[in-house]
Amino acid sequence: xxxxxxxxxxxxxxxxxxxxxxxxxxxxxxxxxWYRQDPGQGLRLIYYxxxxxxxxxxxxxxGYSVSREKKESFPxxxxxxxxxxxxxxxxxxxxxxxxxxxQYFGPGTRxxxx
Amino acid sequence: xxxxxxxxxxxxxxxxxxxxxNCSYKTSINNLQWYRQNSGRGLVHLILIRSNEREKHSGRLxxxxxxxxxxxxxxxxxxxxxxxxxxxxxTEFQGAQKLVFGQGTRLTINP
Numbered sequence: 001x002x003x004x005x006x007x008x009x010x011x012x013x014x015x016x017x018x019x020x021x022x023x024x025x026x027x028x029x030x031x032x033x034w035y036r037q038d039p040g041q042g043l044r045l046i047y048y049x050x051x052x053x054x055x056x057x058x059x060x061x062x063g064y065s066v067s068r069e070k071k072e073s074f075p076x077x078x079x080x081x082x083x084x085x086x087x088x089x090x091x092x093x094x095x096x097x098x099x100x101x102x103q104y105f106g107p108g109t110r111x112x113x114x
Numbered sequence: 115x116x117x118x119x120x121x122x123x124x125x126x127x128x129x130x131x132x133x134x135x136n137c138s139y140k141t142s143i144n145n146l147q148w149y150r151q152n153s154g155r156g157l158v159h160l161i162l163i164r165s166n167e168r169e170k171h172s173g174r175l176x177x178x179x180x181x182x183x184x185x186x187x188x189x190x191x192x193x194x195x196x197x198x199x200x201x202x203x204x205t206e207f208q209g210a211q212k213l214v215f216g217q218g219t220r221l222t223i224n225p
Binding site for chain 1: 147154212215
């Protein structure tokens with residue numbers, strides 16, 4: 001089956017700890033995105049990457065970091081600098097990152113702070 | 115903020131009725147998309163309507179776009195309990211290769 005997988009489904013972070021959320025796609029898509037969703041809210045863009053080894057900050061990049069070493073993988077690290085990390089994190093991809101494209105989403109990771 | 119605004123924030127109707135959700139935005143767009151999210155899950159794409167289109171249909175879904183009013187509506191006809199979900203509009207603004215999501219409408223279909 002083609003699609004996007006995210007792991008883990010739930011993740012717990014201790015104070016001062018960095019945690020990494022995994023996002024993998026086998027759709028052969030060039031572009032990948034990370035969003036944050038708070039309860040009852042829409043999605044806010046954290047980072048996006050339109051090609052391997054390149055990525056851009058979204059609207060709320062502070063306290064987060066990403067890498068794009070492989071086309072199929074776009075991991076997100078929530079650093080200790082992110083003071084309010086509790087949220088639902090969604091990864092998405094598009095074929096080329098160009099205009100007029102629909103986004104395919106993974107199932108999400110819920111991050112909770114202990 | 116460029117974020118689209120959705121109205122209503124929550125909608126509860128009886129099964130079989132039609133549900134209408136609205137989305138407004140502020141600047142010129144390339145396209146507007148509607149997505150659905152079941153509780154605790156990822157988003158699923160429903161319809162993309164381009165700025166030069168006025169109406170699109172997909173099964174029981176009908177989307178309209180009025181660029182002069184900077185607004186769009188999503189109509190779900192003959193609603194079913196399985197349509198219970200949150201619905202989001204997402205706009206791709208001209209010059210920006212990314213989507214901006216609204217806050218969503220929570221739709222509840224009562225059996």
